Amino acid sequence: MGLISTQEDVEKSILFTTVDKMVRWAQKSSIWPATFGLACCAIEMMSVTDSRYDIARFGSEAFRASPRQADLMIVAGRVSQKMAPVLRTIWEQMPEPKWVIAMGACASSGGVFDNYAIIQGVDHIVPVDVYVPGCPPTPEALLFGVLKLRDKIAMGLPPKYIEVSRRQAKG
């Protein structure tokens, strides 16, 4: 380790930021998803944790078995009417701030299951921050969705449920 001697060295050694920016950086760098899969899309979701796709690069490999330790719900698969209240309960048990990714056509819009048993888009049950298209979306597509979510957090955009409640408060 050399001594800090010149002004240039000093400038390289000191980091100026705001607490707000630092918090956002910490949040986007450690998004922990809930361990929760509903159908075929969940297989692709599991793939992102392996060495090929390596979601650990973004600090999100720690899928949590308890919703109380998770701040991201990846809805991977179709949501049945029966499952909807369970999904809502899990989401409510997650601490704030929290985010939701709708992974795939079924989670986003019901997909090919245009029938009474399937919710036609999980945004009828919980507010969704990022939609990932595809049937199923590739692991790369899900990673792209996670990167988009990181961008939203870094920009200081509020989670969707906060946006929705602000809109409702305004009337």
Ligand code: SF4
């Ligand atoms: S989008 Fe396709 S792969 Fe995903 S749950 Fe629906 S049918 Fe299965």
